[in-house]
Amino acid sequence: MNPEIALRLERALRRLSVQPNVSKLRVHRGDEPPLNLDVRPARPESNWLERDIGRSGATLGVEHHGAFDPAALNDAVAWCEDVLAATADVRELASARDQAARQEALLRSVLMTLTDGVLLYDRDMELIECNESAVRMFGASRLDQMSLREGPDRIEHVFRPGGGPLKFEEWPAYRAVKNREWVNRELLDYRRADGQQRWLLVNAAPVAAGAVMSIADLTDFHEARAIAEENVQVWQALVGALHEGVALFDVHGRVEELNAAAEQVLGVRQMDVREEPRMAVVTGAVDEQLRPVSELPYQTAKRTGRPVTGVVLGMKNRRGSLRWYLTSAVPLRDGRVVASIMDFTSVKSAAAESEQRKDEFISTLSHEMRTPLTSLAGALALLEAGAAGAVPPSAANLVQICSRSAARLTRLVNDVLDLEKIVAGSVPLTLAQHRVSDLIHHAVEAVAAASRQLGVEVVSVDRPVAVVATDADRVAQILANFLSNAVQHSSPGDRVELSTSEAGTHVRIAVRDYGPGVPAAFRSRLFTRFAQAEPQAARGGAGLGLSICKALARALGGDVGFAAQPDRGSVFWLTLPASPP
Amino acid sequence: MKRPLRTVLCVDDDADILAVVSLALKSLGGFEVHLANGGQGALARLAKGGIDLVLLDVMMPEMDGHETLEAMRSNPATVDTPVVLMTARVQLYQAATPPPTVLAVIAKPFDPVSLSSRLVALWESAPQ
Structure with missing residues (x-):
């Protein structure tokens, strides 16, 4: 004791x-x-x-x-x-005092770490305590003015949103102390000493000692929301004004938003989806080859999580006529998808028409050029043959130059007309079973002399066993083109390799060179007409060779293509339909 | 033994081509060459007789090669005269077979140096 x-x-x-x-x-x-x-x-x-x-x-x-x-x-x-x-x-x-002290310390540390400002008032509306955040928000001198002791009848610099300065009896803490009122989430407009406007969200609660008031600074959030709302308005206006159809699909693939231009295509109405998202009604979509499409771009984007751009789709409109659409879809991070669709039927047909007119023009021009070319090349050939007597040695070189140019022009004209025939399908094809190894062997043989002269080795790197049903002359023409390009772009000592591989139902023959490669800017135009990576004089072609190859390959049921190689050189490939073994 | 080809009538509306063909056939082939710049002129020259073979351009204004050929075939005097067509639109004849009354179709541009020997070969192969 x-x-x-x-x-x-x-x-x-x-x-x-x-x-x-x-x-x-x-x-x-x-x-x-x-x-x-x-x-x-x-x-x-x-x-x-x-x-x-x-x-x-x-x-x-x-x-x-x-x-x-x-x-x-x-x-x-x-x-x-x-x-x-x-x-x-x-x-x-003593124990109660200890406990109170511990709780007070805890409370204090909590208050200090809060980002919300906390003000504690006594029953006389005197500010008896506040935390660091409150000091940061208002500054010490302004906090003093928030006590009744200082005697102002207004809280300086604080306003009702869109209204006048706040009277002291409107100050949430005052209402909590005097009316024992709980003040919940009241928005106030505060002007800082530097003139900046801040938005404050205030709570106040009566307590035994007086009142506690907490204040959150919502300015950043408020501004962000205002900007977001403004952006949404701008976007809605923009999207609404677009001729292009735009739709937003929710995570279940239902239309959540769409503009007027998208209504017709998707078969749902703006006013309906605003009530509730709906599934789009798209039936009978086809691709450019008129094959049915099983998955629409917005579905692809949803499934793969990757953007899908520039997909061409054909769909019938209400009157049953086929319209062409250019569609894209971009997945959002939250699983929704934004898709766009543009009717370019008129553009497509105009482009096709203009392409056709261009072809016709080139064809007509080529035909018209044949007559003067006949005279030109003919006259030069006769001069060289001495039909008009001996050509003086000083003029012989000039005649040769003219003759070479005339020959090149003739080749060009013939190429243009050949291409036209191949594309039109009026070139007769002689289809027969051929071993791929034979086709390759003949192709290598055909360039052997020229490649040897340039010091380039052309080799077949494998022994293909596949058989293809094709026109050997046309294949030879394509491979000769690939190989002669490859050889011309190689340096002495380089190799040009032929290889074969299976490509589904096709056999793929690849020609690989180790030359400087195709300039990146030129790759997309490689197989288009009159495309040349370098000045014509440097190589002598008219830029039709590869487009003829492409037309021929297509006529043979295959295709041609190009793949840039990471180190150096290029691969040009030809696919041909394989014959069943 | 067929008698050798001697006289050729060249019909073309293009004077330059006529000049080239004429030079080729005269100096390299040694033929007697007559020229006409259209279908009417050709028929007029044929009416005078003495033409072994006609080298006939297809595309000509006014009376074209086909009309000229038709007129020739409907005239007993020229019904059998061998005709070789010249055309820049040779693929028209690749798709379809050449007209049966035509020996051959020569594509423009052609090689004038070998033209004479081609005509001789065609002349030799032609039915009497």
Whole structure:
């Protein structure tokens, strides 16, 4: 037992201890060591008496050998009860104080870490506490003005949104203190000392001490939302004004938004999808070769997560006529897809018409050129043959130049007309079964002399066993073109390699060179007419060779193509339909 | 034994071609060459007789090669006179077979140096 309490208990027991028949006193509580007071020696006839000390949980024991004043016992019990009760109060108070201090520290650290400003007011509307964020938000001097003690009838620099300055009785903390009102999410407009406008979201709650007010600065969020809303408006206006159809598909592939231009194509109405997203109604879409399309671009974009651009689709309109559309789709991060669709039927037919007119013009021009060419080349040939007498040596070289140029012009004219015939399908093809190895062998043979002269080795790197049904002369023409290009673009000592591989139902013959490669800018035009990567004089062709190859390959049921090689050189390939073994 | 080819009538509206053909056939082939710049002129010259073979351009203004050929074939005097057509649009005849009354179709531009020998070969192969 604590010595101070023991002393006070001793004092409380004094009236009892002076009783002549009392020999020993003891106060005992729970596990605590008892307080023993030996008053005088015990006698053999002594008795032991115990009394509870009120509600303290302690007992008072008395050893006596005869009667003593019962009032003294009652006094002692009452005194002891007072002493013990008093000590209990002190202990509880101390522990309550500790706990309060701990909670306050916790609360303080929470307040300090909050990004919201927190203001604590007392019942007189005096600001008694605030956290760092509040100081940062308002500055110390302005915080002072937010107390009633300072006496203004208005909260300076704070306004109702779109209204005047805030009166003090409108200040949420005031309302919480005076009206015991809970203020929830009230938006206020605050002007900072530097003139900047901030949007504050305020809560206030009455507490015993007064009121607590929390303030969040929503300016950035508010501005972002305003910008977003403005953007949405701009985009809606823009999308609405587009001739191109634009639609937004939700994660389930239903139309969530669309502009007027997209309504017809997708078969859903703007006003309907605004109520509820709907599935698009697109049937009978075909590709450029009029084959049915199983997956639309927005579905492809959704499935692959990648943008799909420039897909051409044919679809019938309500009147049943086929229209052509250029479509694209871009997946969004949230799983939705934005798709666009443009009707380019008129552009497509205009382009086709213009292409046809161009072809006709070139064809007519080529025909018209044949007559003067006949005279020109003919006259030159006769001159060279001496039909008009001996040509003086000084003129012979000039005649040769004219003759070479005339021959080149003749080749060009013939190429143009050949191409026209192949594309028109009026070139007779002689189809027969040929071993690919034979076709390759003949192609290598055909360029052997020229390649040897240039020091370039042309080799077949594998032994293909495939058989193709094709026109050997036309294949020879294509491979000769590839090989002669490859050889011409190689340096002495380089190799040109022929290889074969399976490509589905086709056999692919590839010609690989190790020359400088095709300039990147030129690659997309490689197989188009009159395309040449370098000045014509340098190589002597008219730029029709590869487009003739392409037309021939298509006529044979195959195709040609090009693949740039990462290190150096190029691969030109030809595919031919394989014959079943 | 067929008698050798001697006289050739060249019909073309292009004077330069006539000049080239004429030079080729005269100096390299040694033929007697007559010239006409259109169908009417050709028929007029044929009416005079003495023409072994006609080298006839197809594309000509007014009376073209086909009309000229038709007129020749409907005239007993020229019904069998061998005709060789010259044309820049040779593919027209590649798709279809050449007219049966024509010996051959020569594509423009042609090689004038070998023209004479080609005509001789055609003349030799022609039915009597």
